[in-house]
Amino acid sequence: MQTRPLGSTGPQVSALGLGCMGMSALYGDADRAESIATIHAALEAGVTLLDTGDFYGMGHNEMLIGEALRGVPAALREQALTSVKFGALRDPNGGWSGYDGRPAAVKNFAAYSLQRLGVDHIDVYRIARVDPDVPIEETVGAIGELVEAGHVRNIGLSEVGADTIRRAAATAPISDLQIEYSLISRGIEEEILPTARELGIGVTAYGVLSRGLISGHFTADRKLAANDFRAMSPRFQGENLQHNLALVEALRKIAEQKGASVAQIAIAWVLSRGEDIVPLVGARRRDRLTEALGALDVTLDAGDLAAIEAAVPAGAAAGDRYPSAQMAHLDSER
Numbered sequence: 001m002q003t004r005p006l007g008s009t010g011p012q013v014s015a016l017g018l019g020c021m022g023m024s025a026l027y028g029d030a031d032r033a034e035s036i037a038t039i040h041a042a043l044e045a046g047v048t049l050l051d052t053g054d055f056y057g058m059g060h061n062e063m064l065i066g067e068a069l070r071g072v073p074a075a076l077r078e079q080a081l082t083s084v085k086f087g088a089l090r091d092p093n094g095g096w097s098g099y100d101g102r103p104a105a106v107k108n109f110a111a112y113s114l115q116r117l118g119v120d121h122i123d124v125y126r127i128a129r130v131d132p133d134v135p136i137e138e139t140v141g142a143i144g145e146l147v148e149a150g151h152v153r154n155i156g157l158s159e160v161g162a163d164t165i166r167r168a169a170a171t172a173p174i175s176d177l178q179i180e181y182s183l184i185s186r187g188i189e190e191e192i193l194p195t196a197r198e199l200g201i202g203v204t205a206y207g208v209l210s211r212g213l214i215s216g217h218f219t220a221d222r223k224l225a226a227n228d229f230r231a232m233s234p235r236f237q238g239e240n241l242q243h244n245l246a247l248v249e250a251l252r253k254i255a256e257q258k259g260a261s262v263a264q265i266a267i268a269w270v271l272s273r274g275e276d277i278v279p280l281v282g283a284r285r286r287d288r289l290t291e292a293l294g295a296l297d298v299t300l301d302a303g304d305l306a307a308i309e310a311a312v313p314a315g316a317a318a319g320d321r322y323p324s325a326q327m328a329h330l331d332s333e334r
């Protein structure tokens, strides 16, 4: 497995990480046994970075990862690095009710996550969205205290803009920024990515397949459950969806010429953006994982990259990447 550094202060990790969110939440029902088999297959293939959030299924995702880790030999378990997001507040009906980044809350969230994961430390810990009522210095400072106490190894950020990156980095060493980045979500290229690079902060890119939209497997007639994020996502609606799927067909022509799948081209494109970027792929089945890992064998030369750029130029997608209420929580979009 190829590896990449998580910023100048973080660990060396597999060049692709596994995002486990869809195994518990947001993309409709998932198969528990297949989810665990997928985590096992990823670890066996050399994937070392497992990404989760304590709010993915209200603890479900962490318990799933904990169970998967207990089911592998110690050598594999010890290689696994956990990247955990916290801060999102939920209610018993599955609703979302804001963010809490107060220092006491940070330590409370961490205590529960350590239990659910069954680990003695979290490798990267980050607030999912900035709490507008708590300065980022206080939230990051609290994670810093968890680092000093040995409960956390590295501090990460999620969906923050350049100013917040600078303030956080002035408070404590930051390993990586987790943020959406794909062929059709390129907003970070102007200011956020250069700022992260200037400060030696790596990027763990999510939504590399735009939640399946540009995987080559998504079809306009797919029925989505009411609790599937994509049923509310602007990019998956009506004319936007038709427009975006036409981009995928343009990409498919390039993929066919390369003897690769559309998903592999989309992942390989993010990999090609720099050694400081680690794509998190959201595979929740072994066949999807195998396809995603195949992207590591796809080399894109200058001609391929030009053809991809012509097929899917920056800004080509129709629709925002989140519904408007959720866009409002994104410090990265200010």
Ligand SMILES: NC(=O)c1ccc[n+]([C@@H]2O[C@H](COP(=O)([O-])OP(=O)(O)OC[C@H]3O[C@@H](n4cnc5c(N)ncnc54)[C@H](OP(=O)(O)O)[C@@H]3O)[C@@H](O)[C@H]2O)c1
Pocket: 018, 019, 020, 021, 022, 027, 051, 052, 053, 085, 128, 158, 159, 178, 179, 205, 206, 207, 208, 209, 210, 211, 212, 213, 215, 217, 263, 280, 281, 282, 283, 284, 285, 287, 288, 289, 291, 292
């Ligand atoms: N920091 C943040 O704000 C934030 C936000 C969202 C996600 N994340 C993290 O990033 C991870 C990845 O995000 P994501 O799930 O949106 O990523 P993604 O990789 O863009 O989308 C994953 C979806 O794409 C579909 N897919 C089709 N072919 C695939 C293939 N070969 N490999 C993988 N997926 C394929 C799957 O849908 P089907 O199973 O339906 O085929 C899967 O559910 C999440 O698990 C989570 O840990 C972070």
